[in-house]
Amino acid sequence: MPLDDRSTDRPVIPTTSQRTGGGSGTVGDIHAREPVITVRDCNVHYGDTHALKQVSLDIGRNEVVSLIGPSGCGKSTFIRCLNRMNDTIESARVTGDFRLDGQDIYAKDMDVVLLRARVGMVFQKPNPFPKSIFENVAYGPRIHGLAGSRRQLDDIVYESLERAGLLAEVKDRLDEPGTGLSGGQQQRLCIARAIAVSPDVILMDEPCSALDPIATARIEDLIDELREKYAIAIVTHSMQQAARVSQRTAYFHLGNLVEVGPTEKIFTNPGHKLTEDYVTGRFG
Numbered sequence: 409m410p411l412d413d414r415s416t417d418r419p420v421i422p423t424t425s426q427r428t429g430g431g432s433g434t435v436g437d438i439h440a441r442e443p444v445i446t447v448r449d450c451n452v453h454y455g456d457t458h459a460l461k462q463v464s465l466d467i468g469r470n471e472v473v474s475l476i477g478p479s480g481c482g483k484s485t486f487i488r489c490l491n492r493m494n495d496t497i498e499s500a501r502v503t504g505d506f507r508l509d510g511q512d513i514y515a516k517d518m519d520v521v522l523l524r525a526r527v528g529m530v531f532q533k534p535n536p537f538p539k540s541i542f543e544n545v546a547y548g549p550r551i552h553g554l555a556g557s558r559r560q561l562d563d564i565v566y567e568s569l570e571r572a573g574l575l576a577e578v579k580d581r582l583d584e585p586g587t588g589l590s591g592g593q594q595q596r597l598c599i600a601r602a603i604a605v606s607p608d609v610i611l612m613d614e615p616c617s618a619l620d621p622i623a624t625a626r627i628e629d630l631i632d633e634l635r636e637k638y639a640i641a642i643v644t645h646s647m648q649q650a651a652r653v654s655q656r657t658a659y660f661h662l663g664n665l666v667e668v669g670p671t672e673k674i675f676t677n678p679g680h681k682l683t684e685d686y687v688t689g690r691f692g
């Protein structure tokens with residue numbers, strides 16, 4: 409699909425295809441300063457549905473990238489490619505080049521369980537295991553052999569809960585079920601579970617959409633803190649949230665990555681008409 413650069417009154421931004429030789433026509437710069445994930449020419453089909461078309465994008469260390477766009481444009485599909493969650497969908501066919509620190513994510517010898525620890529995921533609906541708060545966080549480090557002793561395991565659990573901003577609220581009831589926490593607490597528990605295995609990347613698919621404004625603000629603060637250590641991609645329908653938490657924003661439309669750039673630019677001076685229509689609320 410030809411994605412024109414609209415403006416006569418704005419400088420023409422070289423497209424990704426001009427920069428990378430890819431065929432996507434994305435406006436803006438797909439590159440991160442310190443890439444952890446690099447995706448080139450990603451295509452995903454579900455049966456006859458072409459859900460992602462020639463998408464190329466980096467996600468870098470110490471940055472939050474927001475993925476925005478109308479429902480069905482392929483945001484979740486894109487992040488699911490990054491830790492091979494689409495492997496579990498029978499009709500999904502994924503092509504392209506996907507790297508984690510240079511390593512081929514789709515290599516035959518890739519250990520997918522380990523990959524999903526290195527590229528952790530937080531979902532829209534908090535999904536703690538039906539186990540204690542402690543066990544929710546301890547499970548990953550235990551199966552990946554990250555703790556040599558019970559003492560070390562305790563340390564990992566406490567530190568992860570602390571970094572997820574939850575320890576103070578749960579330290580006296582670690583044996584109680586994770587499912588008994590409030591929605592916002594459950595989501596922070598899921599974040600603690602993701603960071604307990606020392607990931608490189610955290611993917612979040614609308615992590616606040618089931619939360620009230622106070623719980624949302626806590627998660628947003630947390631995302632900002634986590635950026636110091638991880639590469640983060642967050643799917644959100646809230647443009648205010650994208651503006652608050654991310655340094656770069658990627659706008660998807662009908663399976664195309666239309667535009668990517670500094671968040672402020674995307675919201676105040678986008679380079680593509682489709683982006684402008686969406687961020688000014690004219691879309692749809």
Ligand SMILES: Nc1ncnc2c1ncn2[C@@H]1O[C@H](COP(=O)(O)OP(=O)(O)OP(=O)(O)O)[C@@H](O)[C@H]1O
Pocket residue numbers: 454457459477478479480481482483484485486497499
């Ligand atoms: N498991 C699946 N099987 C078949 N088609 C799917 C599947 N998951 C997604 N699709 C299709 O792929 C396209 C992209 O869907 P995706 O869920 O990635 O969009 P999205 O941008 O995350 O939307 P939303 O904002 O509603 O979550 C849509 O046309 C959708 O119907």
Ligand SMILES: [Mg+2]
Pocket residue numbers: 483484485613643
């Ligand atoms: Mg989605």
